[in-house]
Amino acid sequence: MKIQPPKGIRDFYPKEMAWRNYIVDAWRKVSERNGFEQVDGPIFESLDLYKVKSGDGIVSELFHFTDRGDRPLAIRPEFTPTLARMVAAQANSLPKPIKWFCTPNLCRAEAPGRGRLREFLQWNCDILGLDGPIADAECIFTCVDLLMELGLKAADCRVKISHRTAASTILQSLGVPSDKIIDAYNLLDSKAKVSPQEFATECAKLSISETGIATLEAALARTFPISDLQGLQTLVGPSVDLTTLKGLQEQLTAFGIADWCEFDLSIVRGLAYYTGTVFEVHESSGNERALAGGGRYDQLISLFDGPATPAVGFGMGDVVLSNVLTDKGLVPKSFQPAPDVFVFAGSDATAAEVPAIVAALRRAGLHTRMSYKTTRNVGKLLKDASTTGAKLAVFTDDAATPGTFNVKNLATGTQTQATLEDIIKQAKA
Amino acid sequence: MKIQPPKGIRDFYPKEMAWRNYIVDAWRKVSERNGFEQVDGPIFESLDLYKVKSGDGIVSELFHFTDRGDRPLAIRPEFTPTLARMVAAQANSLPKPIKWFCTPNLCRAEAPGRGRLREFLQWNCDILGLDGPIADAECIFTCVDLLMELGLKAADCRVKISHRTAASTILQSLGVPSDKIIDAYNLLDSKAKVSPQEFATECAKLSISETGIATLEAALARTFPISDLQGLQTLVGPSVDLTTLKGLQEQLTAFGIADWCEFDLSIVRGLAYYTGTVFEVHESSGNERALAGGGRYDQLISLFDGPATPAVGFGMGDVVLSNVLTDKGLVPKSFQPAPDVFVFAGSDATAAEVPAIVAALRRAGLHTRMSYKTTRNVGKLLKDASTTGAKLAVFTDDAATPGTFNVKNLATGTQTQATLEDIIKQAKA
Numbered sequence: 001m002k003i004q005p006p007k008g009i010r011d012f013y014p015k016e017m018a019w020r021n022y023i024v025d026a027w028r029k030v031s032e033r034n035g036f037e038q039v040d041g042p043i044f045e046s047l048d049l050y051k052v053k054s055g056d057g058i059v060s061e062l063f064h065f066t067d068r069g070d071r072p073l074a075i076r077p078e079f080t081p082t083l084a085r086m087v088a089a090q091a092n093s094l095p096k097p098i099k100w101f102c103t104p105n106l107c108r109a110e111a112p113g114r115g116r117l118r119e120f121l122q123w124n125c126d127i128l129g130l131d132g133p134i135a136d137a138e139c140i141f142t143c144v145d146l147l148m149e150l151g152l153k154a155a156d157c158r159v160k161i162s163h164r165t166a167a168s169t170i171l172q173s174l175g176v177p178s179d180k181i182i183d184a185y186n187l188l189d190s191k192a193k194v195s196p197q198e199f200a201t202e203c204a205k206l207s208i209s210e211t212g213i214a215t216l217e218a219a220l221a222r223t224f225p226i227s228d229l230q231g232l233q234t235l236v237g238p239s240v241d242l243t244t245l246k247g248l249q250e251q252l253t254a255f256g257i258a259d260w261c262e263f264d265l266s267i268v269r270g271l272a273y274y275t276g277t278v279f280e281v282h283e284s285s286g287n288e289r290a291l292a293g294g295g296r297y298d299q300l301i302s303l304f305d306g307p308a309t310p311a312v313g314f315g316m317g318d319v320v321l322s323n324v325l326t327d328k329g330l331v332p333k334s335f336q337p338a339p340d341v342f343v344f345a346g347s348d349a350t351a352a353e354v355p356a357i358v359a360a361l362r363r364a365g366l367h368t369r370m371s372y373k374t375t376r377n378v379g380k381l382l383k384d385a386s387t388t389g390a391k392l393a394v395f396t397d398d399a400a401t402p403g404t405f406n407v408k409n410l411a412t413g414t415q416t417q418a419t420l421e422d423i424i425k426q427a428k429a
Numbered sequence: 430m431k432i433q434p435p436k437g438i439r440d441f442y443p444k445e446m447a448w449r450n451y452i453v454d455a456w457r458k459v460s461e462r463n464g465f466e467q468v469d470g471p472i473f474e475s476l477d478l479y480k481v482k483s484g485d486g487i488v489s490e491l492f493h494f495t496d497r498g499d500r501p502l503a504i505r506p507e508f509t510p511t512l513a514r515m516v517a518a519q520a521n522s523l524p525k526p527i528k529w530f531c532t533p534n535l536c537r538a539e540a541p542g543r544g545r546l547r548e549f550l551q552w553n554c555d556i557l558g559l560d561g562p563i564a565d566a567e568c569i570f571t572c573v574d575l576l577m578e579l580g581l582k583a584a585d586c587r588v589k590i591s592h593r594t595a596a597s598t599i600l601q602s603l604g605v606p607s608d609k610i611i612d613a614y615n616l617l618d619s620k621a622k623v624s625p626q627e628f629a630t631e632c633a634k635l636s637i638s639e640t641g642i643a644t645l646e647a648a649l650a651r652t653f654p655i656s657d658l659q660g661l662q663t664l665v666g667p668s669v670d671l672t673t674l675k676g677l678q679e680q681l682t683a684f685g686i687a688d689w690c691e692f693d694l695s696i697v698r699g700l701a702y703y704t705g706t707v708f709e710v711h712e713s714s715g716n717e718r719a720l721a722g723g724g725r726y727d728q729l730i731s732l733f734d735g736p737a738t739p740a741v742g743f744g745m746g747d748v749v750l751s752n753v754l755t756d757k758g759l760v761p762k763s764f765q766p767a768p769d770v771f772v773f774a775g776s777d778a779t780a781a782e783v784p785a786i787v788a789a790l791r792r793a794g795l796h797t798r799m800s801y802k803t804t805r806n807v808g809k810l811l812k813d814a815s816t817t818g819a820k821l822a823v824f825t826d827d828a829a830t831p832g833t834f835n836v837k838n839l840a841t842g843t844q845t846q847a848t849l850e851d852i853i854k855q856a857k858a
Contacts, residue, residue, distance in 0.1 A: 001477075001481050001732070001733065001734055002517070002733070002734035003474075003475055003477055003478045003481065003514055003733065004475070005470075005471065005474070005475075005514065006471060006473060006474060006475060006496070006500070006502060009470075009471035009473070010471065011468075011470050011471070011511075011515050011518075012467075012468055012469040012470065013468060013515065013519070013523075014466035014467065014468060014529070017466070017467045017468050017469055018466075018467070020469070021467065029794075032766050032796055033791045033794060033795060033796045033797060034791055034797075035768065035796070035797065035798040035799075037443035037446070037447075037765070037766075038441075038443065038446045038447070038450065039440075039441055039442060039443060039446050040441040040446055040449070041434075041438075041440050041441065042434065042435060042438035042439065042440070042548050043472060043504070043534055043536060043548055044435060044438070044492065044504070044536070044548070045432075045434070045435060046432055046433070046434075046435055048430075048432055049432045052430050052432060063473065063494050063496070063502070064494060065492050065493060065494035067435070067492070067538055067547075068538060068540075071435070073435060073492070075472070075473070075504070082440075085432055085434065086440050086442065088431070089440075090442070094442075097801060100443070105472055105534075107472060107473070109496055109497060111497075118496075119471050119472055119473070130801055134784075134801065135801075137784070138784075141784075141788060141791075145788075145791055145792065148792070250781075251784065254781055254782075254783075254784035254785055255784040255785070255787075255788045256784075256785055256788045256789075257788075303430070304430065304431070304432065305430055305431035336466070337461050337466075339464065352679075352683055353683075354683075355563075355566070355567075355570075355680065355683035355684040355685075356683055356684070356685055358684075359570060359574075359684050359685045359686075360685075362462045362463055362570075362574055363574065363577070365458075365462060366462060367461055367462045367464070368462060368463070368464065369464040370464070372526060372559055372563065372564075
């Protein structure tokens with residue numbers, strides 16, 4: 001019976017898996033050197049957990065089901081609710097700041113498309129219990145450190161940064177009443193999808209004057225280098241307080257990543273729960289979905305019944321990242337693990353010795369493969385050894401001194417006889 | 430709003446996650462050195478995929494749901510059906526033998542208990558396209574290599590091995606008709622759960638004579654060292670052909686793991702799809718569920734519409750393994766990643782230099798943490814550095830020569846001034 005795989009998922013054959021490992025290993029390495037500790041939660045949670053943050057509307061985007069006790073459960077579409085639940089449950093015993101990362105598989109019940117699958121991996125880094133722009137900047141640094149690690153340069157991507165306080169100050173200076181700020185964020189977030197006329201109409205509904213609409217459009221249409229906070233100040237007028245962006249400017253500059261970043265007020269990240277800095281990383285051409293996105297969410301932990309806890313974090317999916325690295329020619333030539341040693345029998349009489357050699361080399365930590373063929377044609381078998389990319393070929397024959405084996409260095413072509421102990425040394429050298 | 434985690438799952442806080450990584454990293458390392466390539470599939474598959482191998486009865490053990498197109502899907506309860514689908518789909522282009530491993534998260538909709546959760550990790554190793562006891566023995570060697578890697582000794586666990594052909598030959602020699610062999614396997618599999626009387630009654634239904642029942646009970650009640658195939662032969666009688674076990678005996682001995690293994694005819698592994706060698710690894714006391722189990726399943730790939738393909742493999746869950754390692758005192762004292770360097774500011778005037786130092790050390794690949802405190806009390810901050818387990822503490826102060834920083838080796842107590850370049854060298858030494 002032939003069964004097709006579901007749509008919008010991936011089968012990871014060895015090559016695809018090695019590529020996935022290349023990305024996930026980089027996420028882990030960069031997270032750890034930036035001082036984040038790894039965590040994970042279950043693949044499914046109570047359906048209610050996702051409603052806390054996102055409302056009932058989220059349900060249609062989830063794969064959900066019930067268990068034997070008829071409890072409603074859902075496959076995780078994101079990690080943040082699990083993180084909030086875990087932090088809230090142990091808020092008092094966890095040392096602060098909490099710096100956690102994870103690389104969970106997540107599922108969304110949506111239609112698949114470019115950069116959008118029904119199952120994907122997402123790297124999350126979060127700093128909780130630490131207020132101020134240092135935490136925001138450290139998150140952004142960690143994200144940029146990963147991009148650099150994978151070979152991307154500042155010219156390849158833009159970290160577009162805004163701040164809810166700055167944005168709200170500007171919107172209010174343009175006439176938006178404070179109780180309509182979230183509506184204004186949603187409008188900004190949808191700007192690319194609506195006509196200029198519609199945008200103007202909606203702005204008017206939010207009490208923005210015609211001059212205000214022009215200022216807003218001018219502010220949204222351009223970006224400001226991190227060093228040019230003054231440019232933004234001039235645009236929005238001297239009465240608008242940009243202190244929050246000033247703090248970010250200093251920290252991003254101190255971390256040495258100002259050239260990767262720019263202020264961009266059009267970055268809103270529709271989610272109502274962001275409270276401060278918000279940012280997205282885009283490939284420079286702007287043709288791809290965002291590589292990463294995040295921000296400060298100081299009220300989320302209390303929403304999950306935990307104590308008020310400042311928090312900032314971001315998520316980066318593997319799908320867009322993989323597309324960008326591929327498009328930029330940043331896929332390494334070789335990322336599949338190659339063997340250290342390839343072992344075969346050069347004669348029938350010595351064939352029974354092969355498993356013991358293989359066992360000893362593997363027990364010494366060496367990646368060891370062996371030939372399963374019945375041929376004893378040494379030339380052909382050495383060719384097989386080369387095909388695997390092995391460093392050494394080791395083979396028995398009737399002439400070898402007892403306790404020694406033939407070793408051929410497949411890079412240099414040198415062939416000698418050596419004991420297992422020597423072979424191990426050679427392979428590890 | 431306080432939401433409880435679902436039952437039978439685990440939250441992996443940093444310590445639990447580091448322990449999980451310790452196990453999963455060992456799985457990956459041992460798999461790779463044994464020449465297996467990593468693969469993975471989706472977390473959900475078509476519900477039908479699981480029915481192919483296990484029949485409709487499996488549905489109640491699955492978390493299943495439908496997508497927007499009303500297609501029935503299920504979270505994977507095991508990896509083998511995905512493996513079979515993937516191999517069948519590319520059977521002609523995949524080089525043989527196929528040696529794949531994976532470490533998927535799996536879910537079962539059952540009641541949780543000791544050694545049994547609703548979500549767990551399982552290491553799978555499979556060799557496909559290679560017939561003969563060499564493949565069976567290599568799978569068993571890989572499993573034992575993992576156990577040794579984690580500190581277990583032959584005395585701690587037993588690899589209990591049987592063979593469907595040998596078992597069937599014995600059962601037939603005792604009178605079981607060939608069309609009742611699967612029924613006989615199921616009876617053997619349930620022997621521990623039924624009374625001796627019931628067992629005898631069921632045996633009689635399978636046409637086993639009273640003498641036969643005695644022979645069978647004697648054979649099931651004891652195990653035979655791999656070297657003592659003759660003992661088993663004497664018990665079952667000279668007319669029973671044990672050639673298949675002879676081949677296994679030779680290969681397990683050649684791989685040097687005969688002392689870990691024993692023949693045990695009571696190992697049946699209820700699954701109808703096994704066709705040759707079957708084995709289970711048990712902790713020696715027998716008080717835990719099986720650590721691992723597997724066997725040969727030569728007909729499965731054709732069941733999934735692929736070409737006839739010899740196949741052997743095993744699975745090892747993380748839950749029982751973790752329990753056994755803990756009970757045997759084999760949890761390493763330290764398995765959480767410790768920082769290389771801890772950086773702090775020794776004065777307010779130099780505090781702004783810290784992010785740049787941290788950034789440079791991290792970009793050099795060093796695991797670097799920093800203090801977020803506003804205190805400049807060097808003694809207290811050095812204590813914080815020690816608490817993290819860092820190798821070096823690096824701190825600024827007003828007196829340091831420009832371009833140099835204070836470095837304290839936290840193991841030796843030596844304190845010097847050094848450039849970033851020197852600090853990187855010291856930390857990597």
